[in-house]
Amino acid sequence: MKDVEHTSVLIVGGGLVGLSMSLFLSDLGISNTLVERRGGTSTHPRARGVNVRTMEILRALGFEQRIRATESASALVENQGIIAARSLVGDQIGELNGQYLAQTDQDGWSGISTTTWALCDQDELEPLLVRRARALGARICFNTELTSARSTGGVGLDATIHDRDSDHVRTVRADYMIAADGARSPIRQRLEIPMEGPGTLGHFRNIYFHADLSKALGDRRFIMCYLMQEDFRGALLPIDNHRRWLLHVPFAPDSETARPRFDQEECARLVRKATGLDDLEVEIRSVLPWESASRTATQWRKGPIFLVGDAAHQMPPSGAFGSNTGIQDAHNLAWKLAAVLRGEAGAGLLDTYEEERRPVSLFTAEQAVLRSKDRGRTTGKDGVESQIVNDADVILGYRYRSSAIIPDSSPDDGAPWTSAAEPTGLPGTRAAHLDSPDEDVPSPLDAFGREFTLVVGSGGRAWERAASTITSHGERLRVLRPASDREVAAQFRARYGVKDDGAVLVRPDGFVGWRAPTLTDSPETDLVDALARITHRTVDPGTSVDD
Ligand SMILES: Cc1cc2nc3c(=O)[nH]c(=O)nc-3n(C[C@H](O)[C@H](O)[C@H](O)COP(=O)(O)OP(=O)(O)OC[C@H]3O[C@@H](n4cnc5c(N)ncnc54)[C@H](O)[C@@H]3O)c2cc1C
Numbered sequence: 436m437k438d439v440e441h442t443s444v445l446i447v448g449g450g451l452v453g454l455s456m457s458l459f460l461s462d463l464g465i466s467n468t469l470v471e472r473r474g475g476t477s478t479h480p481r482a483r484g485v486n487v488r489t490m491e492i493l494r495a496l497g498f499e500q501r502i503r504a505t506e507s508a509s510a511l512v513e514n515q516g517i518i519a520a521r522s523l524v525g526d527q528i529g530e531l532n533g534q535y536l537a538q539t540d541q542d543g544w545s546g547i548s549t550t551t552w553a554l555c556d557q558d559e560l561e562p563l564l565v566r567r568a569r570a571l572g573a574r575i576c577f578n579t580e581l582t583s584a585r586s587t588g589g590v591g592l593d594a595t596i597h598d599r600d601s602d603h604v605r606t607v608r609a610d611y612m613i614a615a616d617g618a619r620s621p622i623r624q625r626l627e628i629p630m631e632g633p634g635t636l637g638h639f640r641n642i643y644f645h646a647d648l649s650k651a652l653g654d655r656r657f658i659m660c661y662l663m664q665e666d667f668r669g670a671l672l673p674i675d676n677h678r679r680w681l682l683h684v685p686f687a688p689d690s691e692t693a694r695p696r697f698d699q700e701e702c703a704r705l706v707r708k709a710t711g712l713d714d715l716e717v718e719i720r721s722v723l724p725w726e727s728a729s730r731t732a733t734q735w736r737k738g739p740i741f742l743v744g745d746a747a748h749q750m751p752p753s754g755a756f757g758s759n760t761g762i763q764d765a766h767n768l769a770w771k772l773a774a775v776l777r778g779e780a781g782a783g784l785l786d787t788y789e790e791e792r793r794p795v796s797l798f799t800a801e802q803a804v805l806r807s808k809d810r811g812r813t814t815g816k817d818g819v820e821s822q823i824v825n826d827a828d829v830i831l832g833y834r835y836r837s838s839a840i841i842p843d844s845s846p847d848d849g850a851p852w853t854s855a856a857e858p859t860g861l862p863g864t865r866a867a868h869l870d871s872p873d874e875d876v877p878s879p880l881d882a883f884g885r886e887f888t889l890v891v892g893s894g895g896r897a898w899e900r901a902a903s904t905i906t907s908h909g910e911r912l913r914v915l916r917p918a919s920d921r922e923v924a925a926q927f928r929a930r931y932g933v934k935d936d937g938a939v940l941v942r943p944d945g946f947v948g949w950r951a952p953t954l955t956d957s958p959e960t961d962l963v964d965a966l967a968r969i970t971h972r973t974v975d976p977g978t979s980v981d982d
Contacts, residue, residue, distance in 0.1 A: 453615030484755025522711025613957030781971030860932030
């Protein structure tokens with residue numbers, strides 16, 4: 436066929452999630468092409484809370500300093516809390532609901548993670564992702580649209596791509612396609628995949644403006660200020676604490692006649708009303724209407740096509756879970772695609788993406804809705820009461836159950852989350868952070884990302900030997916032995932749930948896939964077997980290395 440190019444993975448949509456997918460795949464050496472309809476990265480600050488799990492993932496890729504150096508992240512580092520006021524002048528600004536403050540408590544994460552959350556606006560984060568993914572070989576095409584895709588009849592699909600600059604149409608043949616095409620996801624609609632969940636919760640316009648609020652604010656600092664007046668409700672968010680701001684204003688979009696205006700004059704009026712500064716000089720930079728909603732796709736994969744990010748799930752912004760959940764979807768899927776494309780895993784591994792991520796997304800969306808309702812508990816159709824789970828447990832404590840996780844004999848209470856503060860190394864949970872007194876021995880968290888890791892204790896020599904034999908047979912497996920310090924050894928036993936001679940097999944995404952509480956009779960066979968089960972490979976009895 437004329438004019439056909441090949442890529443292993445075609446990513447449709449260059450928002451935070453599509454760009455993260457491109458970065459993760461590129462980092463794993465997988466060729467990928469990303470097409471984005473818009474002419475460039477987002478100019479409107481939208482998602483901003485980069486949560487601790489996302490920061491752990493990006494830190495392991497060497498991204499942390501770049502994020503913390505952005506204008507929005509560095510300006511907001513001192514800001515604490517969500518507060519409420521009538522306006523910025525004349526009245527006392529008070530703390531709002533204590534439950535929200537946990538998220539902004541930077542100290543609360545020390546001891547359970549290597550990092551803390553960051554506030555980095557989408558318009559600053561996206562260009563960082565583009566630069567890094569391109570440097571690693573990704574092909575990222577703006578002003579370029581997917582117009583159709585059809586199965587090749589074998590593995591993969593042919594996608595028709597329209598370059599809107601040149602009006603050139605080309606065919607890209609891909610083994611897999613990622614629908615990172617947002618909440619309205621044309622791909623999901625074409626695949627006729629229904630959404631489920633509570634649906635629309637509210638409509639807002641997000642006004643990005645420049646104005647000097649320094650004098651009115653004095654030394655008051657917040658990450659969000661709810662403005663509550665008799666005839667006005669809104670939320671003010673700082674970007675640089677000085678000139679760049681966002682104002683969220685709810686509106687009712689229903690009737691044609693009552694349709695709200697979005698013009699500059701009206702938006703400037705709303706900013707003055709919100710702040711209480713009648714003469715404020717305001718420059719409206721952009722206005723983005725958005726819908727707060729909770730919906731989850733009933734199916735996340737159809738053949739070679741996978742839904743990620745808002746295409747798979749929409750959740751209200753309370754808790755800042757939306758793009759974080761999407762980025763973590765991409766992280767879960769990237770290593771699986773890489774393993775299958777490299778011939779290191781069976782195709783069945785790809786089914787575990789939906790098995791693992793959909794329940795996490797349903798749980799997280801429920802938590803976002805609870806936070807948005809500001810009530811803390813709700814009763815579902817089945818009469819079961821749900822409650823707000825603390826941020827750390829939602830963000831770091833979620834648990835996977837799938838055929839890429841080998842459960843052990845520990846009882847399973849069926850809960851979607853576990854305690855982030857007291858991890859126990861259960862298969863399916865995030866492998867825990869361990870303090871290190873030695874700068875040269877990093878926390879295990881910084882070591883995960885590209886291959887399987889066997890974490891062993893001080894009595895783990897036999898496991899190390901087994902791993903070394905297996906790697907000499909071509910397996911990608913590294914061994915990590917935490918610092919030998921007594922305290923760290925005790926942490927390892929508690930947080931990984933094994934004895935000093937036990938071992939924990941951590942998947943490339945940093946989740947525990949399997950563990951042996953103590954040394955087994957045949958460590959090599961057990962390790963080979965565990966790797967084969969997790970990666971959906973058939974174990975060839977002839978490859979046993981214990982014989
Ligand atoms: C006001 C607000 C505040 C938020 N705050 C936070 C927060 O603090 N933290 C957080 O985690 N989340 C937050 N969210 C949620 C977050 O913005 C979204 O979950 C996230 O940005 C979704 O990213 P995405 O990449 O999946 O989709 P999108 O950002 O919607 O990107 C999809 C892209 O696909 C492109 N596209 C669609 N069809 C095609 C096609 N056929 N060809 C080419 N391109 C196509 C579109 O142009 C679009 O750029 C917030 C959301 C809102 C509205």
